[in-house]
Amino acid sequence: MTNYLLFIALPYASLAVFLVGSIYRYINRGFSVSSISSQFLEGRKLFWGSQPFHWGLFVLFFGHLIAFLFPRAVIAWNGQPVRLLILEITAFSFGLCALLGLILLVNRRLTSRRVQMVTSKMDIVVFIVLLTQIISGLLVAYHNRWGSSWFAAFLTPYLRSIFVFNPQIDAVASVNSLSLQIHIVSAFSLIAIIPFTRFIHFLVYPIDYVWRSYQQVIWNWNRKNIRTSRSHSEGHRSLNN
Amino acid sequence: MDIRSQISMVFHLDKCIGCHTCSIACKNIWTDRKGAEYMWWNNVETKPGTGYPTKWEDQEIYKGGWEKDGDSVSLKGAGKLRGLKNIFHNPHMPVLDDYYEPWTYKYQDLFTAPEGDDQPTARPVSLVTGEQMDVQAGPNWDDDLGGSKDYARQDVNMKALSSAEQEAMFQLERMTFQYLPRICNHCLNPACVASCPSGALYKRGEDGIVLINQERCRAWRMCVTACPYKKSYYNWHTGKSEKCVLCYPRLESGQAPACFHSCVGRIRYLGVLLYDADKIEKAASAPDDQLVDAHLDIYLDPFDPEVIKQAKANGIADSTIEAAQKSPVYKFVKVWKLALPLHPEFRTLPNLFYVPALLPTMATVANGVYDTTSKSLWNGVESNRLPMKYLASLFSAGNTSKIVEVMKRLMAVRLHRRGLTVGDLNSAEISTAMNEVQMNGDTADAIFRLTALATFDERFVIPPAHREESIEMLENTADVKGNTGFGFKERPARGL
Ligand code: SF4
């Protein structure tokens, strides 16, 4: 029963909340979609915390994504022990980076009076979920070797089964590892709270900056685009009108 | 030719009395809010001095603006690669202490303090943390401290002077300062816009005002770094960047921006310049000594029939072209060549121009004797109180000849007017000065008039925004001819 709750109900509930909530917030509460950086109030400690934390998470996120999307390739790569070892050590050290960064960030929140002024209740929730997530992940990686292989072999089928609406939880339910179960549950909780926390900022990572032109000019009202009679398709409305 | 119109500005520094009325007008309207207390979209600095935020001009520290990169320019401290790499921590971003910690006073204590031997005092408390604090700095902390060690001598533009020249500048008899009011320059090549990863900043096509879309700002804070004038500010409370909006709601309804409107010294002029957007890249990447000329070359003559034709073809309203012809900015910048951009070497092509303060000397010191019996009214521009090299570092990317030219023109106007009103000057001296800058009496009188006597409507020539016509982008008004008012969504056809 608990297994059904944790590995079927929770994932679907959190994905639904995530989807509906994020879209709603993006469209209707655009002003609140921000990374709400506090670098302006405190810059030095932020550097030592934020850099390892974000880059660590960045790598780990894509690591999980690759194992999810291309499990065969990962298993094939792991076929040679040296390559497996390289992968595991890299992943583990980025995990440590993220943990170290996070601890420094928590410490920064606790010690800087100015940063405390812009700390919300949800920020504390964010810290707790992230700590659980990263620590449980590191424990899994340490105890249940070798994660990169069995993630591709066991977890990917489970996660995929969720996305095709045919959940198969036998594999995850039978794994006898509390830290793994915590890791999965907190992962889905993390997804669920994205619309209610500053996590939302990773959805708006400005990747389109790469192909955008540097200068942006917006015409509120463009005489060249004045509509001729009945031709409502001519021209286009400017974005901020 | 891609002709656009730009609302641009001139500040006449000789007239600024440093009263900060402009700053207060702006603060009361726009930044009197939590998270924005420290922002001064309009601030007035004393030069020489370190400014606000401290040493903002030093791009070795803040990495603002553009640098020349072959035939083009690239952002110095931001840009696609650098921006995305530094997004988790922006190494060149100024922090609160580089501006100042905003504070208020515990006024209630004056009323509630228990009876005692001392006068009750209102202690300063931080507007960020609410805790008691010792005030260390403010937005105009170096006000009037033109000769001071901590401020004037730390001025970044001092680097342009040799140490002997610096010492000369700080001699008691020469010690001086001028005020430098600053707002956002609404640049033609805005570094803030280019640096914003989420594309929240944009330049308005109609009037060139640079704005931040608050819904799209994601607090990546790159504009704060990229603006070399430090005129984009981060609101620590809302987590959004903000900047001077040139009071666009006022402009759209035909009123001058609050800082212009309230300016006590009447130093401010506002009007339209027509420019050729195709020339921006070339001008922004001109070599340092040609920067000013290349920049001013972008602006076009609004009386030229070819320019008018192209402008109309580009959708610029007749009323805007008319405003461009009456523009006081066009006169100061292009016709009279009296106003220069601030720090053109930042290569953002600013649209705020400054008439530098003359600060002439009348006396000479020889052997410790202070001699006022100079042969002429003033000594030459070379012996003005602020060295030409210093002013060149501020207004012409180090090109001293540009500043000297402006100074000589300003001086010619004064001599001409002195000749007319007091009449104590040798007329040969006046005509030499006028001929040197090829100015005739009428021009000098016109300059005098616009400088000293201009009315409100001469100082601010604001083109109508024509928002009332913008419906035409959505609907052709001919289509709704015959419809009845606002009440009907369909034509009032006869019922079934
Ligand atoms: S002065 Fe700064 S904020 Fe204003 S337009 Fe120029 S670069 Fe942008």
Ligand code: SF4
């Ligand atoms: S209000 Fe005018 S005169 Fe007074 S400080 Fe501002 S710019 Fe100078």
